[in-house]
Amino acid sequence: MTRNVVRPWITGEAVDLFEMAKKFFDREIPANREKWEKQHHVDRSFWDKCGELGLLCADIPTAYGGGGGSFLHQAAIQEAYARLGDRSWGNTIHSGVVADYIYTHGTEDQRRRWLPRMATGELVGALAMTEPSAGTDLKAIRTRAVRTGRGWRIDGSKIFITNGGSADLVIVACSTDPSKGAKGISLIVVETKNAPGFTRGSVLEKLGQHGADTTELYFDDVVVPEENLLGAEGAGFAMMMGKLPQERLMIGITAVNATELAVAVTTDYVKQRNAFGGPLMDKQHIRFELAECATLAKVARVFLNDCMQTHLATGLDLPTSSMCKLWLTEIQCQVVDRCLQLHGGYGYMTEFMIARLYADARAQRIYGGTNEIQKELIARSL
Numbered sequence: 001m002t003r004n005v006v007r008p009w010i011t012g013e014a015v016d017l018f019e020m021a022k023k024f025f026d027r028e029i030p031a032n033r034e035k036w037e038k039q040h041h042v043d044r045s046f047w048d049k050c051g052e053l054g055l056l057c058a059d060i061p062t063a064y065g066g067g068g069g070s071f072l073h074q075a076a077i078q079e080a081y082a083r084l085g086d087r088s089w090g091n092t093i094h095s096g097v098v099a100d101y102i103y104t105h106g107t108e109d110q111r112r113r114w115l116p117r118m119a120t121g122e123l124v125g126a127l128a129m130t131e132p133s134a135g136t137d138l139k140a141i142r143t144r145a146v147r148t149g150r151g152w153r154i155d156g157s158k159i160f161i162t163n164g165g166s167a168d169l170v171i172v173a174c175s176t177d178p179s180k181g182a183k184g185i186s187l188i189v190v191e192t193k194n195a196p197g198f199t200r201g202s203v204l205e206k207l208g209q210h211g212a213d214t215t216e217l218y219f220d221d222v223v224v225p226e227e228n229l230l231g232a233e234g235a236g237f238a239m240m241m242g243k244l245p246q247e248r249l250m251i252g253i254t255a256v257n258a259t260e261l262a263v264a265v266t267t268d269y270v271k272q273r274n275a276f277g278g279p280l281m282d283k284q285h286i287r288f289e290l291a292e293c294a295t296l297a298k299v300a301r302v303f304l305n306d307c308m309q310t311h312l313a314t315g316l317d318l319p320t321s322s323m324c325k326l327w328l329t330e331i332q333c334q335v336v337d338r339c340l341q342l343h344g345g346y347g348y349m350t351e352f353m354i355a356r357l358y359a360d361a362r363a364q365r366i367y368g369g370t371n372e373i374q375k376e377l378i379a380r381s382l
Helices: 013-039 044-053 071-082 091-105 108-120 178-184 236-242 244-272 284-313 318-342 344-348 353-365 371-380
Strands: 125-128 144-148 151-162 169-175 185-191 198-203 214-224
Touching (some): 013 071, 044 108, 071 244, 071 284, 091 244, 236 244, 244 353, 318 353, 344 353
Parallel strands (some): 125 169
Antiparallel strands (some): 198 214
């Protein structure tokens, strides 16, 4: 639906992956979107199909069941998916975060236990960081993990967890030594099947992203084996910070595609909608609004492309990754809002794509580190 989009960073075999993923998503997403939004999660059969096509864990080596690619391949899949404006599928967490953490920081046994089944979709992964009293300020988390004779005993709760309702594998950020602050945070993997003390809250009713599986998770004396500690004890905070550029780039991909889609659907709408004796597109104000929105979308795409090419070549520095997340999500919200206005009353109807884009966009400025935090991180680099 979007037009004249240039993605120079998608190169080599990633081009074929992008095209294959695009055809698959073009067929599956429109056919299932409304169902997913009503039930608040994608079907497990969709995860299975994605696993069969190699759309899960694309950057994990083939020795562990993955696609044997790199972040480029993971990003190409996200590009193909984000074009359609859907926000139901939690693959950026499953493949881009959980699987990546396990491969980067896990033991050989952990890799072989979990990654092959994540690559097929048999296991769905989630990352449990946020708590009712600790969001962006991860150092304030209260979920505790204490060593016992049987391993680790976890107590606490998490909120706003993507894939939380269906996750089979949850990486839980725990305080293993509260006296050390950030250096006392560890990551421990909880296998949710038959885990006494582990419960899921009801699906959270969100402003947007209704198809996304987002829940609260509760840990009441949940005991997991010693070997489920991911990485070194106390290294959790540093591990989570280490992948921030890639996580912010994935948010940027979503933001830019939503911005481009908003301009495209609005252009189509104003060409077809008649008012005051002719198509809305004949009105200078409408044309000027769209011209500005299209320009912002173009600049956003160029910035994203530059960030992607830099990251793939040399690695993106943290301040620029913050700029990427900050500016692209702000532009997304601005453009989508202006495009909704051009739809008039119809823009407020959820049957129109622009209404869904509007509701889905707002969270982009919150998760992944609030935009206010991104400003602080950028300022520290000046």
